Amino acid sequence: MIKTDAVIVGAGPVGLFAVFELGIMGLNAHVIDNLDKVGGQCIELYPDKPIYDIPALPECTGESLTKNLLKQIEPFKTNFHLNQRVEKLEKKNNHWLVTTSDQVQFETPNIIIAAGVGSFEPRKPPIKDIEKFERTNLFYSVKDKNKFKDQIVCIFGGGDSALDWTVELSKISKKIILIHRREEFRAAQHTVNLARELEKNGKVEILTNYQPVNFEGNDKIEKVVLKHDSGEQKEISADSVLAFFGLKMELGPIANWGLDLEAKSLKVNTQNFETNEKGIFAIGDICTYPGKLKLILSGFHESALCAQECFKRARPDEKYVFRFTTSSSDIQKRLGVK
Missing domain, CATH: 3.50.50.60 (FAD/NAD(P)-binding domain)
Known part of the structure; x- marks a missing residue:
């Protein structure tokens, strides 16, 4: 006290x-x-x-x-x-x-x-029973970046927070998958350029025109289901998910x-x-x-x-x-x- x-x-x-x-x-x-x-x-x-x-x-x-x-x-x-x-x-x-x-x-x-x-x-993606994942591996901010060491981290968003953490966490994570619903990013161009360079080096994968439609798993997210603007669906595995959809x-x-x-x-x-x-x-x-x-x-x-x-x-x-x-x-x- x-x-x-x-x-x-x-x-x-x-x-x-x-x-x-x-x-x-x-x-x-x-x-x-x-x-x-x-x-x-x-x-x-x-x-x-x-x-x-x-x-x-x-x-x-x-x-x-x-x-x-x-x-x-x-x-x-x-x-x-x-x-x-x-x-x-x-x-x-x-x-x-x-x-x-x-x-x-x-x-x-x-x-x-x-x-x-x-x-x-935080603005949350419209996914059923999303609250159960907030207790395990779904995050809307980063309190301790070391939590993501050697992990495959899925990051949603196209603003400064999403791009900044893409660049920063790429230094300690196994892989970063950055997903944005549009082709263009709203972050500082310098940071976007850094993320693109990391993509060339294989540390970051960037998926644009995709949105989340489901998180699969019991108590923690094991797979993320994405939907492209074309209607195509895609599944990716992740150890942790960071969602930066704004406030x-x-x-x-x-x-x-x-x-x-x-x-x-x-x-x-x-x-x-x-x-x-x-x-x-x-x-x-x-x-x-x-x-x-x-x-x-x-x-x-x-x-x-x-x-x-x-x-x-x-x-x-x-x-x-x-x-x-x-x-x-x-x-x-x-x-x-x-």
């Missing part, structure tokens, strides 16, 4: 700035995110797309904004729990017990939901936490951005209130006010005196300013 001042659900820009606002008040936080990397929508949906409305940054990208926010919170040595989501919440006196999908447990007085428009869920956004387990919802958003008060449950806050795109604007800078403002209430709950016997970072030696010390 990990005891912490706050658990932040969501590692996008607003969740990262919440780490900063808590940190300058001396509060620690653990961050949970369903994705395999930090950055949320900024990294997953538009890492290279210009953003123009971040104060003091005339132009930045989702990737550069994420990197700068991570640099800003470096002094707080934040713990990230990626490829996980909160599955269970329980009340314990004035605290919450949080359990993730990897059975990591936290005890905390504060839960800050900064999950954007919800969690990113969809769902509210996920949050919808079952007993929080007030309005059009898939969490209702909060604008004094401290607390929901109808004491100690559970919502900031960023996932929260709603009169006049709400779904902007990153609005989420930053919400983070600051939310953190004030978190301090009261985490340090009920202490009085917090608001200070500017320019004039507080305590804050500057926490930030490592000499």
Whole structure:
């Protein structure tokens, strides 16, 4: 059981700035995110797309904004729990017990939901009883690449994730079979070229204009049945299957936490951005209130006010005196300013 001042659900820009606002008040936080990397929508949906409305940054990208926010919170040595989501919440006196999908447990007085428009869920191929294979050798992300050492790995997809892992896993696998429903790939051309070179060397087999129609096996996938655009079917054997069909956004387990919802958003008060449950806050795109604007800078403002209430709950016997970072030696010390 990990005891912490706050658990932040969501590692996008607003969740990262919440780490900063808590940190300058001396509060620690653990961050949970369903994705395999930090950055949320900024990294997953538009890492290279210009953003123009971040104060003091005339132009930045989702990737550069994420990197700068991570640099800003470096002094707080934040713990990230990626490829996980909160599955269970329980009340314990004035605290919450949080359990993730990897059975990591936290005890905390504060839960800050900064999950954007919800969690990113993998798009799954429309195959009957697919869930049984998810417990064995069907994967939608890579947590430990060594799991695929000396295996025949079937990879579905035509984007960056599919091509990046085709190239990377080809270094340790027995063989990679890359399958895409179209002739053209959507990944970086450099990576596509690398995959084509690996195909010439026999490390990769590329099948285009094919889609999966069935996975055969009892508890694990033994054969993949494919269908070509022409109608021809093909069977291939595989030790593991990686499916990169993109992501969809769902509210996920949050919808079952007993929080007030309005059009898939969490209702909060604008004094401290607390929901109808004491100690559970919502900031960023996932929260709603009169006049709400779904902007990153609005989420930053919400983070600051939310953190004030978190301090009261985490340090009920202490009085917090608001200070500017320019004039507080305590804050500057926490930030490592000499």
